[in-house]
Amino acid sequence: MSIFDFVKSVGKKLGIGDDEPPAADQLKKELESHKLGTEKVDVDVQGDKVVLKGEVKDQSAFEKAVIAVGNTLGVSKVEASELKVASAPAKEPVFHTVKKGDNLWKIAEAQYGKGKGAKYTLIFEANKPMLTDPDKIYPGQVLRIPELSD
Structure with a gap:
C-alpha cells in the first residue's frame, strides 16, 4: 500500500514549468488548502515522486491526501508508506x-x-x-x- 501511480501530464498546475514537479512547499500549501486534517503531514518531493509522512486523523483524510497531491501536474507517484492513520491502521484504498x-x-x-x-x-x-x-x-x-x- 505504499506507492500509488498517477498520470504525470495531467492535473492541477501549481508551479511555473509545464511538466516539472511542484516544490514540496507548494504541495504542502495545496494539501492544507483543502482542510483535510493534514497539519501533521510532511511533504517531500523526489523527482516526480511525492513522499507523504506523518499522521492524518482517519482513512478518508489518508486517501484524500494521496489524491490531492497525486492529481497535480508533474507528479507520477505518491508514496505513503510512512503516512499513518491516527484512529486505526490504514486500509488499502480503492x-x-x-x-x-x-x-x-x-x-x-x-x-x-x-x-x-x-x-x-x-x-x-x-x-x-x-x-x-x-x-x-x-x-x-x-x-x-x-x-x-x-
Whole structure:
C-alpha cells in the first residue's frame, strides 16, 4: 500500500514549468488548502515522486491526501508508506483513474455493480473538496472510491 501511480501530464498546475514537479512547499500549501486534517503531514518531493509522512486523523483524510497531491501536474507517484492513520491502521484504498468517456455514474456502476449508478453521489462526496462539480472530472484524474455501507 505504499506507492500509488498517477498520470504525470495531467492535473492541477501549481508551479511555473509545464511538466516539472511542484516544490514540496507548494504541495504542502495545496494539501492544507483543502482542510483535510493534514497539519501533521510532511511533504517531500523526489523527482516526480511525492513522499507523504506523518499522521492524518482517519482513512478518508489518508486517501484524500494521496489524491490531492497525486492529481497535480508533474507528479507520477505518491508514496505513503510512512503516512499513518491516527484512529486505526490504514486500509488499502480503492482508487479509479478516469478514462475518456467516463462520468461518475459509469464509474459507480463499474465499481459497485450494474444498476448502482445512482451511487455516484458517494464518489462525488468522497472526493470533496478536490471535486467541486460532479461533471468536472477529466481523463487521468484519480478518484477515491469509498466502500458501500449496505
